[in-house]
Amino acid sequence: xxxxxxxxxxxxxxxxxxxxxxxxxxxxxxxxxxxxxxxxxxxxxxxxxxxxxxxxxxxxxxxxxxxxxxxxxxxxxxxxxxxxxxxxxxxxxxxxxxxxxxxxxxxxxxxxxxxxxxxxxxxxxxxxxxxxxxxxxxxxxxxxxxxxxxxxxxxxxxxxxxxxxxxxxxxxxxxxxxxxxxxxxxxxxxxxxxxxxxxxxxxxxxxxxxxxxxxxxxxxxxxxxxxxxxxxxxxxxxxxxxxxxxxxxxxxxxxxxxxxxxxxxxxxxxxxxxxxxxxxx
Ligand SMILES: Nc1ncnc2c1ncn2[C@@H]1O[C@H](COP(=O)(O)OP(=O)(O)OP(=O)(O)O)[C@@H](O)[C@H]1O
Ligand SMILES: CC(C)(CO)[C@@H](O)C(=O)[O-]
Ligand code: BAL
Numbered sequence: 411x412x413x414x415x416x417x418x419x420x421x422x423x424x425x426x427x428x429x430x431x432x433x434x435x436x437x438x439x440x441x442x443x444x445x446x447x448x449x450x451x452x453x454x455x456x457x458x459x460x461x462x463x464x465x466x467x468x469x470x471x472x473x474x475x476x477x478x479x480x481x482x483x484x485x486x487x488x489x490x491x492x493x494x495x496x497x498x499x500x501x502x503x504x505x506x507x508x509x510x511x512x513x514x515x516x517x518x519x520x521x522x523x524x525x526x527x528x529x530x531x532x533x534x535x536x537x538x539x540x541x542x543x544x545x546x547x548x549x550x551x552x553x554x555x556x557x558x559x560x561x562x563x564x565x566x567x568x569x570x571x572x573x574x575x576x577x578x579x580x581x582x583x584x585x586x587x588x589x590x591x592x593x594x595x596x597x598x599x600x601x602x603x604x605x606x607x608x609x610x611x612x613x614x615x616x617x618x619x620x621x622x623x624x625x626x627x628x629x630x631x632x633x634x635x636x637x638x639x640x641x642x643x644x645x646x647x648x649x650x651x652x653x654x655x656x657x658x659x660x661x662x663x664x665x666x667x668x669x670x671x672x673x674x675x676x677x678x679x680x681x682x683x684x685x686x687x688x689x690x691x
Contacts, residue, residue, distance in 0.1 A: 412492055413499040418548050421462075421501050425550055432459040436551030436578075438542060441465035442482040442596035443491045446586040450555045451495040453583045457553055463492055464501040464545055466508065470516075471537025482596060501549065508544060516540045519573070522565045525660040526674050527685065530650055538563060539570050546578055553579040559586075559593050561672055561687040565660060585686075587613065593686045604646060605679035611644035615652065616673050616688040623690050628666045630654035637673060650676040650683070657689060666690060 415421045428434060435458030437450045443465075454461045465488055472478035485502070492500050516536055522528075523535035546554065556564050564582050571580055586594050591613035592606075601609060618640040619633040627633055631654075638652045656663050657672045670691025677684055 412489065412497055414489070415499055415501045416503060417507055418503070421499075421548050424462075424499055428460055433552045434458055434550070435461045436545070436549050436554040437461070437463045437497075438545050438554065438556075439463060439465055440467045440481065440596065441488050442484060442599070443488045444586075444594045444596065446557055446559060446583075446594040448491060448495050449586050450557055450583040451492065451497050453581060454553070454555045455496060457581060458551075460498045461496070462499040462501060462549055462551070463497050464503075464549070466501070466503055466541065466545075468508075468537055468541040469505060470509070470540055471534050473531055473533065476531075477597075477600075482599060501545075508541065517543050517570065519566050519570055522562070522569050522658075522660045525655065526562050526651060526653060527676060528562065528566075530676065535563075535566050539566060542567055543570065543574070543576075546576060551578055553581055555581045555583055558582050558584055558687070558689075559595065560685070561674060561689075562660060565658065591617070593684075595684060597682055597684060600682040601679055605682065608644050608646040609679055609684065611641060611647055612675055612677055612684060612686045615640035616675065616686060619654075619673050620688055620690060623666065630663050630666060630671065633666070633671075633673070637675070641675070641677070646679055648678045650678060 415424055435454030437454050439447050467481050469478055517539040518536050519539050528535050556567055568580050571578060590610040592609045615637045619637040622633055622636050634652060634654050641647055641649050652675045655672045655674060657670055670689060672687055672689055674687040
């Protein structure tokens with residue numbers, strides 16, 4: 411049976427009960443679990459002796475006009491999926507357990523957070539770094555797993571771990587996709603049928619740029635133009651950004667060199683905002 415932990419004290423007692431020789435793997439999530447999340451649980455299980463997940467829809471990373479209140483919360487189904495995946499424990503804190511009403515200490519990463527999603531979701535990564543550091547301090551994992559689907563989030567967390575000397579190893583899990591290429595996301599359930607049909611055009615636009623890269627194109631502006639033109643063919647999709655960036659600094663680049671590049675897209679389909687990306691080189 412999976413152990414359900416709702417308070418910080420319960421997590422600490424569970425953590426303290428583990429043999430000190432055992433390695434603990436941690437997978438933070440916002441729930442509404444799908445096969446992408448489960449692949450991260452499996453990755454954690456392969457690299458650790460015990461695995462703990464968290465499910466917490468973190469209010470601090472949602473903007474005032476975002477989908478915090480309607481974010482899906484199918485908790486019984488999530489627990490069944492975690493149990494079936496062989497996860498040992500799950501932390502399900504209520505909001506007041508993590509955020510006292512007068513909380514006044516927050517974590518801000520000032521460089522890689524400012525690009526891409528950070529530029530269009532002000533305060534989002536401050537919410538992510540704050541909650542992830544808090545979760546790390548509560549769970550004290552040896553390793554933590556994040557999905558490449560949220561590529562910028564991976565870069566931000568890796569930077570925080572480096573800059574703050576956190577003793578946790580970060581692993582990235584590859585993007586799990588539907589058969590038609592759409593990256594799995596908890597937000598896909600918001601899509602109207604016609605938007606769901608249109609959505610794989612996002613991945614196709616990344617693939618179009620990858621094909622050009624494999625054909626020898628190294629000019630970042632040319633690759634971005636190919637990706638944007640491909641996406642422009644799908645009228646139901648309104649791109650927010652389609653960028654070619656340095657994979658670690660997330661700064662714009664002119665030419666793709668030995669370090670490769672991150673192709674990153676965010677787009678709206680109706681009221682639903684989806685992101686996707688692809689690493690080159
Ligand atoms: N398709 C996927 N493949 C691999 N990992 C994923 C995938 N989707 C999400 N993840 C990862 O799961 C972790 C928890 O993410 P989260 O709970 O926000 O799910 P999500 O499906 O990305 O939801 P959202 O729709 O809010 O973006 C993150 O590390 C995220 O990168
Ligand atoms: C890492 C995370 C669980 C922090 O709330 C969230 O941003 C997510 O689900 O990717
Ligand atoms: N996986 C990203 C969480 C968010 O969009 O808030």
